[in-house]
Amino acid sequence: MREKILVTDAAKGVTRIVKNRPAVLEEVEKLLLIWIEEKQRAGDTVSEAVICEKAKALHADLIREQPGTSGEPEVFKASRGWFERFKTRSGIHSVARHGEAASSDVPAAEDFAAEFLEVVSSKELRDIYVTPR
Numbered sequence: 001m002r003e004k005i006l007v008t009d010a011a012k013g014v015t016r017i018v019k020n021r022p023a024v025l026e027e028v029e030k031l032l033l034i035w036i037e038e039k040q041r042a043g044d045t046v047s048e049a050v051i052c053e054k055a056k057a058l059h060a061d062l063i064r065e066q067p068g069t070s071g072e073p074e075v076f077k078a079s080r081g082w083f084e085r086f087k088t089r090s091g092i093h094s095v096a097r098h099g100e101a102a103s104s105d106v107p108a109a110e111d112f113a114a115e116f117l118e119v120v121s122s123k124e125l126r127d128i129y130v131t132p133r
Contacts, residue, residue, distance in 0.1 A: 032054060048083055060076075
C-alpha cells in the first residue's frame with residue numbers, strides 16, 4: 001500500500017517529504033531498549049540524561065565498527081526531542097525516573113508509615129489536633 005501511495009502524483013504545489021532513518025539509528029534504539037530492560041530488571045534508576053548518554057555511546061561504537069567510515073563521523077546529539085520520539089516509537093512511557101522519585105527511600109517510608117499508624121492509634125481523638133483551613 002505504501003508503494004502505491006509513494007508512486008502517485010502529488011497535487012501541484014505539494015512537497016513530499018519522506019525521511020529514511022539511518023540503519024545505525026535503528027540498531028542504536030534496539031540495543032538501547034535491551035539495555036534499559038536490563039537496568040530495570042537490576043533495579044537501577046534510569047533517567048532521560050542517562051539514556052541519552054548511553055544512546056550517544058552506542059551510536060559512537062556502532063559508527064566506529066562500520067567498515068569504510070574513516071571520514072568525518074556522523075553526529076548524533078540524542079536531544080530531548082529525539083528522546084520523546086524514541087519513547088513514542090518504542091512504546092515506553094515510564095522509563096525515565098528522575099528527581100525525588102528516583103532518590104526516595106522506600107524502606108524508610110514504610111517504616112514511617114508503620115510508626116505513624118502506631119502513634120495515631122495510641123492517641124485518643126482529643127489528643128489529635130487538626131488545623132482549620
